[in-house]
Amino acid sequence: MLHRKVRKAVVPVAGLGTRVLPGTKVTPKELLNVVDRPILSYVVEEARAAGIEHIIFVTGRFKGAIEDYFDHQVELEAQLKAKGKTDILEAMLAELPRPGEMSFVRQMQPLGLGHAVWCARDLIGDEPFAVILPDMVMDAETPALKQAIDAHRQTGSNIIVVEAVPEDQTHQYGVVALETREGRLNRMTGMVEKPAKGTAPSNLIVSGRYILQPEIFDLLETQDRGAGGEIQLTDSMFRLMQTQSFHALEYDGVTYDCGDKIGLLRANVALALKRDDLKDAAREALSPLFS
Numbered sequence: 001m002l003h004r005k006v007r008k009a010v011v012p013v014a015g016l017g018t019r020v021l022p023g024t025k026v027t028p029k030e031l032l033n034v035v036d037r038p039i040l041s042y043v044v045e046e047a048r049a050a051g052i053e054h055i056i057f058v059t060g061r062f063k064g065a066i067e068d069y070f071d072h073q074v075e076l077e078a079q080l081k082a083k084g085k086t087d088i089l090e091a092m093l094a095e096l097p098r099p100g101e102m103s104f105v106r107q108m109q110p111l112g113l114g115h116a117v118w119c120a121r122d123l124i125g126d127e128p129f130a131v132i133l134p135d136m137v138m139d140a141e142t143p144a145l146k147q148a149i150d151a152h153r154q155t156g157s158n159i160i161v162v163e164a165v166p167e168d169q170t171h172q173y174g175v176v177a178l179e180t181r182e183g184r185l186n187r188m189t190g191m192v193e194k195p196a197k198g199t200a201p202s203n204l205i206v207s208g209r210y211i212l213q214p215e216i217f218d219l220l221e222t223q224d225r226g227a228g229g230e231i232q233l234t235d236s237m238f239r240l241m242q243t244q245s246f247h248a249l250e251y252d253g254v255t256y257d258c259g260d261k262i263g264l265l266r267a268n269v270a271l272a273l274k275r276d277d278l279k280d281a282a283r284e285a286l287s288p289l290f291s
């Protein structure tokens, strides 16, 4: 099989962030801070480290701040420069895209994740691509998306990054079925979105990084509504599985669901404790809270 490089990533950012309201009333949830930079900053860093050359954000109404975040803030930059705060200025400038590295497309109705990904079809064209769900911040020595791309190269398959959760939580996610479970990378035989309690085919959930072939778009175009009345990516992937292979990758790393109150709190604490410039102060400030 001819392996084409995975160059583009779709990042759906149209969701409402209801689990962390009212904090997301005027701030897109993707711009909530984890330590000192927004969730999206971690995701873009991961994509770049995995060799992604073009990021396509699927946005919605009231998400304009995301586009502004990835542009110059001329007055602020001038002030930081005048005050000699070059470290902060350099950190800010390093996040900015190369001209043309980012595109923004609107999902004009909240019809579901499958519909959001489909909105990016013209910008992806006819090549394999990544999908990154930005709520899921993945902390890993080898970036999670790079692990997925390596698995795609190795197998030629569509890849879904998965992780184990307690069985009483599987109904909140997409869940995969495996042929056999040996090691971290296994051929899939099925998947289901939000299975009813007690019916999940495994405890491995679809956790937010995918490598997909472009044939998914034709299936998304005709996809009926599924769980929650939404056009589900999982349902079209299941149909694609009838003609193409899929592998599930249990990646090596830790996931923080930053769309959730406790997940966001965990990410802030854990990632501050990993930072050389913050870990001592963070430990000193936090440990009395547990004594």
Ligand code: G1P
Residues within 6 Å of the ligand: 113, 133, 135, 136, 172, 173, 174, 175, 193, 205, 206, 207, 208, 232, 233, 234
């Ligand atoms: C989406 C996907 C689901 C996946 C989940 C991970 O669901 O449809 O398959 O397991 O993200 O967070 P949502 O969280 O949008 O309901």
